[in-house]
Amino acid sequence: MKVLYFAWLREKAGLSEETVKPPPSVKTVGALMQWLKARGGGHAAAFADARMVRAAVNQEHVPLDHPVKQGDEVAFFPPVTGG
Amino acid sequence: MIKVQTEDFDVGRELAALSRGNHAVGGVCCFVGIVRDMAGDKEIAAMTLEHYPKMTEKALAKIEAEAKSRWPLEATLIIHRHGRLEPGDRIVMVATASGHRQAAIEACHFLIDWLKTKAPFWKLEETPDGGAWVDARSTDDKAAAHWIEKTPTNKPDAAE
Numbered sequence: 001m002k003v004l005y006f007a008w009l010r011e012k013a014g015l016s017e018e019t020v021k022p023p024p025s026v027k028t029v030g031a032l033m034q035w036l037k038a039r040g041g042g043h044a045a046a047f048a049d050a051r052m053v054r055a056a057v058n059q060e061h062v063p064l065d066h067p068v069k070q071g072d073e074v075a076f077f078p079p080v081t082g083g
Numbered sequence: 084m085i086k087v088q089t090e091d092f093d094v095g096r097e098l099a100a101l102s103r104g105n106h107a108v109g110g111v112c113c114f115v116g117i118v119r120d121m122a123g124d125k126e127i128a129a130m131t132l133e134h135y136p137k138m139t140e141k142a143l144a145k146i147e148a149e150a151k152s153r154w155p156l157e158a159t160l161i162i163h164r165h166g167r168l169e170p171g172d173r174i175v176m177v178a179t180a181s182g183h184r185q186a187a188i189e190a191c192h193f194l195i196d197w198l199k200t201k202a203p204f205w206k207l208e209e210t211p212d213g214g215a216w217v218d219a220r221s222t223d224d225k226a227a228a229h230w231i232e233k234t235p236t237n238k239p240d241a242a243e
Binding site for chain 2: 004008056059060061073075077078080082083
C-alpha cells in the first residue's frame with residue numbers, strides 16, 4: 001500500500017511517500033501507524049504524538065480504527081489548516 | 084464549482100459568473116480569506132500552502148454537496164489557492180447563490196467553517212525565526228461543530 005506524509009509529518013519522517021507491505025496483523029490505520037513508528041528514526045519522530053496525527057484512506061478522512069488493506073492509499077498529516 | 088489553483092482570482096468576475104443568466108437568484112453571498120502580516124506577535128513575510136492534490140477536490144466537492152443538500156442553492160463556488168502567498172494575497176473564496184438571502188448567507192458561512200476543518204491544506208509561515216507550521220485552532224473546530232445537524236438520535240435522553 002502507498003503511504004503519503006504531509007506538512008511537518010513529512011519533514012520529520014524525511015519522505016513524502018513510500019510503498020509498504022505490512023504483515024497481515026496490521027488491519028487498521030492505527031496499527032499501520034504503530035508499525036511505521038516502530039521503525040524508529042524519522043518515523044518515530046513523526047508519530048511521537050498520535051493526538052497530532054490525522055489520516056485519510058483513499059482520499060477520505062478516517063478515524064484510526066478504520067481498516068486498511070493492500071492497494072489502499074493511506075495519508076498521514078497534521079490537523080488541516082486551510083481556508 | 085470547485086477550483087484549486089496557484090493563480091489569483093478576480094472576485095467580481097467570479098461573482099458575476101455565479102448567477103449569470105439565472106434569474107431565479109435573488110441573493111449572492113461571498114467570503115474571501117486573505118493572508119495577514121501578523122500571527123499573534125510574529126511578523127509573517129509569506130505563507131506557503133501545501134495540499135494533498137487528489138484529496139482536495141474530493142473533500143471540497145463533498146463540502147459543496149453537503150451545503151446543497153441542506154440549503155436551496157442555485158449555485159456555489161469554492162476557489163482555494165496553494166503555493167507561496169504574501170500578505171494581502173487572496174487565499175480562498177466561497178460564494179453561494181440562492182432565491183433568498185437566508186440560505187445564501189447561512190450556506191456561505193457553513194462552507195468556510197466546514198472547509199477550515201476538512202480541506203487538506205497546511206500552512207507554513209515564514210517568520211523572522213524561520214518556517215513555522217500553523218497549528219489547527221480549537222476555535223475552528225468549535226465553528227464547524229456549530230453546523231453539525233441535530234438528529235433525533237443526538238437529542239439527550241429526556242429521562243436524564
